[in-house]
Amino acid sequence: MEQTVTHDVQSPTKDVSVRLRDLWRCLESKQDLLRLINIALEGLYGDMAQIVSMKQLANMAYTANGEHRYTSFRIPKKKRGEFRSIDAPIAPLKNIQRALNSVLQAVYTPHQAVMGFVPGRSVVDNARVHLSQRYIYNIDLKDFFPSVHSGRVYARLLAKPFSLPPEIASLICDLCCFTNSDGNKVLPQGAPTSPIITNIICERMDRKLQKLAKAYGLHYTRYADDITFSGSKYVFASDGRFCSLLNHIVEEEEHFTINWNKTRLGHRGKRQEVTGVTVNEKPNVSRSYVRQLRTLLHNWEMNGYKKAQADFLAHYVTTNTRNLQWKGTHKIENIIAGKLLYMKMVKGETDSTYKGLKIRFDQLMENHREDINTLAKLYKNNRI
Numbered sequence: 001m002e003q004t005v006t007h008d009v010q011s012p013t014k015d016v017s018v019r020l021r022d023l024w025r026c027l028e029s030k031q032d033l034l035r036l037i038n039i040a041l042e043g044l045y046g047d048m049a050q051i052v053s054m055k056q057l058a059n060m061a062y063t064a065n066g067e068h069r070y071t072s073f074r075i076p077k078k079k080r081g082e083f084r085s086i087d088a089p090i091a092p093l094k095n096i097q098r099a100l101n102s103v104l105q106a107v108y109t110p111h112q113a114v115m116g117f118v119p120g121r122s123v124v125d126n127a128r129v130h131l132s133q134r135y136i137y138n139i140d141l142k143d144f145f146p147s148v149h150s151g152r153v154y155a156r157l158l159a160k161p162f163s164l165p166p167e168i169a170s171l172i173c174d175l176c177c178f179t180n181s182d183g184n185k186v187l188p189q190g191a192p193t194s195p196i197i198t199n200i201i202c203e204r205m206d207r208k209l210q211k212l213a214k215a216y217g218l219h220y221t222r223y224a225d226d227i228t229f230s231g232s233k234y235v236f237a238s239d240g241r242f243c244s245l246l247n248h249i250v251e252e253e254e255h256f257t258i259n260w261n262k263t264r265l266g267h268r269g270k271r272q273e274v275t276g277v278t279v280n281e282k283p284n285v286s287r288s289y290v291r292q293l294r295t296l297l298h299n300w301e302m303n304g305y306k307k308a309q310a311d312f313l314a315h316y317v318t319t320n321t322r323n324l325q326w327k328g329t330h331k332i333e334n335i336i337a338g339k340l341l342y343m344k345m346v347k348g349e350t351d352s353t354y355k356g357l358k359i360r361f362d363q364l365m366e367n368h369r370e371d372i373n374t375l376a377k378l379y380k381n382n383r384i
Contacts, residue, residue, distance in 0.1 A: 012102045016043035020106035030054070033168050040099035040106075050095050060093045061174035063185075069093045070178055070188060087178060087188035096175055097192040108161070110199045111206040115275075116223035117195035124346055126223045127277035133219070133230035136266035136274060141250070142259040144225035145194045148201050150177040150185040156200055195224065205254040212249065216242055223275045230274075236265055283346050290353060293339050296332060297360050305368040308332055309375060333372060336361055 012020060023036050034057055041049040060069060069090055074083040089097055110118050115126035130136055150173045156162070157169035176193040177185050187194045206222060213220035218231035235242040250256050266272035271280065278284040300308035312332040340361060343354045
């Protein structure tokens with residue numbers, strides 16, 4: 001599954017959503033779109049909103065002189081030695097894209113099988129659809145966001161339920177797409193608007209794949225570029241009719257590319273996983289995930305906070321995570337807290353394993369509060 005730390009999933013409040021939908025129906029000019037963007041920003045940030053001018057809007061949509069609007073960098077993938085390219089918008093454009101993301105969330109309801117980047121849906125919701133199935137078939141789409149060209153986005157915004165005037169549809173495309181190194185104008189991986197726009201673009205594919213799943217007695221979900229089918233019958237032979245139809249829908253009709261090297265078939269009796277969550281009987285985290293947490297806690301308990309933090313920075317950041325080394329200084333207590341929150345989401349707050357680890361963590365935080373505060377001050381003053 002393609003994951004990035006730069007996408008936003010902020011969603012507007014109910015009242016703001018209603019107002020955005022009403023104003024969307026009345027869009028006739030660029031000035032109307034500017035007003036809608038600023039109302040969305042006020043809904044997201046209140047008095048802290050950075051209001052956008054028409055000059056700023058035009059400048060952030062202007063690409064004739066090259067891509068000055070994005071910062072490109074690479075982050076490591078799970079597989080050692082492989083990297084993923086990220087094209088992150090500069091702050092003024094990101095501000096506008098966050099507003100547009102909020103607007104699109106207000107006016108568009110994703111397909112029921114879509115679980116990624118949808119408010120109120122998560123990897124756990126995605127996993128629950130596939131609990132206790134005999135077979136789990138996972139498929140990865142290659143270069144998911146950059147596979148969507150601006151022409152597809154433009155055509156979709158002209159069609160229902162958006163029905164935008166061409167001038168506004170073109171402006172939104174310019175604000176949400178960029179020209180890559182190959183000279184193609186595509187969705188950037190790193191823009192707040194890319195996830196919801198891909199969900200919009202994939203709506204027809206989702207309908208077709210759900211229909212295919214139903215015909216074969218299967219369950220179907222999609223989390224961004226990660227597609228999952230599950231069921232009790234084996235229909236997943238690479239040279240069989242199901243895979244042939246699947247390939248036809250995804251590649252020939254919808255112009256995405258299946259990464260067949262990352263296709264995985266999970267059988268009952270062995271560990272089955274959907275978007276990182278174990279689904280054999282109930283949503284669960286992997287044993288290695290629990291071991292990792294226990295190791296962090298044990299090191300802290302045995303050696304104290306300062307030694308545990310030093311060990312964490314020296315070893316854990318570079319060997320056990322994908323992106324942490326790109327984000328500055330990290331603290332062991334924040335990593336443990338985040339992992340516990342994820343475990344709680346997956347296993348539930350009444351799970352005995354979660355409760356036991358949470359008690360140990362809370363006790364450590366209480367016993368080492370002074371050391372934690374002292375080290376935080378040293379980091380702040382750049383003394384270590």
